[in-house]
Amino acid sequence: MKSVRVVVVGAGVIGFSTAVCIAEALPFCSVTVLAETFSPNTTSDGAAGILFAAEFPDIPLERQKRWFKDSFDHLLAIAVSEQSPDAGVMLSSGWQIFKEIPAKKKPFWSEFVIGFRSMTDRELKRFPDHKFGQAFTTLKCECSSYLPWLEKRFRKAGGKVEQRKVNNLQELSNSFDIIVNCSGLGSKMLVGDTEVYSVRGQVLKVEAPWLQHFIRDGDGKTYIYPGTQSITIGGTRQEGDWRLQVDEGDTKGILERCSRLEPSLSKGKVISTWVGLRPSRKNPRVEREVVQLRSCRVPVVHNYGHGGWGVTLAWGTGLDALGLVRQCLHEMPLQAKL
């Protein structure tokens, strides 16, 4: 009999990754994913899902490296297995290019991706506005396939799934022993976190099957990411912007900027346009606390606020959240564990 009841709030890439980590490692726990929206209606579903990351200012670099490496190794194993088409995970090679030489020529994750090197002058000739570039192979994880694949894996490990909005954590205190909060932007309301904000992103899906390599401008605003079915081109990074509607001005700007990087894109066919709100925070919150809910004190593990890097860091932060759940279990009264 499963004795400890764990609820994971959120069914995006953070919620399902965390839920799988917990359900597979702790078979004596009953794990439920509870969320207002599921795939295909989460932010994660529309993300390009390329594995890159920027550095968060206040998280020890060793911890950020571990998040990146754990996620990369987990997804690489899927990408080179027969599961790859179902899971929507593939290797992706290409270039990140810079108009000015960056202060750090090697990002912290350069040792984990495959074949990281500076571009040669010959390679850079294709990009006359750019002075410096990095060539490497990373991964692309398409959540519209990956989330249903993770959900299947979660159910196989005995996990349960329920669709509903949670208005406050008190609602959960009678039915669950440990709450894991993976609600992304929802944490602003759910746990009253005023540090959470939206960074709006608009992307287009384009049919241009001749393009095989990713191209990303180092400013993060212009990118071309070939995927399994189409190419994702973008983008925008509008801080504090909560609009979910497509902006025609943004569409025009994206097409212009991307065609400057890759002129053949003007021959591509736009299939769809999508807007998502990155659940942003100065630093992601991956920590635990004990919260007084009605008459009981309930352990809460938080895992949210990954901004533009949630797909990249989901498995790594999911493993950290599992470690925090283990700590909660150690501190629980014995009878709750029996």
Ligand SMILES: Cc1cc2nc3c(=O)[nH]c(=O)nc-3n(C[C@H](O)[C@H](O)[C@H](O)COP(=O)(O)OP(=O)(O)OC[C@H]3O[C@@H](n4cnc5c(N)ncnc54)[C@H](O)[C@@H]3O)c2cc1C
């Ligand atoms: C245009 C764009 C491109 C991107 N490209 C990349 C990329 O290339 N690489 C990368 O790593 N990242 C990328 N990202 C970022 C990535 O999409 C996010 O970091 C990631 O999706 C966050 O996942 P999440 O699970 O925290 O949030 P979400 O996917 O938003 O999921 C949140 C979940 O919580 C639930 N929820 C919230 N509040 C409540 C509540 N009160 N009650 C019940 N349920 C609740 C929601 O219903 C949902 O299920 C991109 C984002 C955008 C917008």
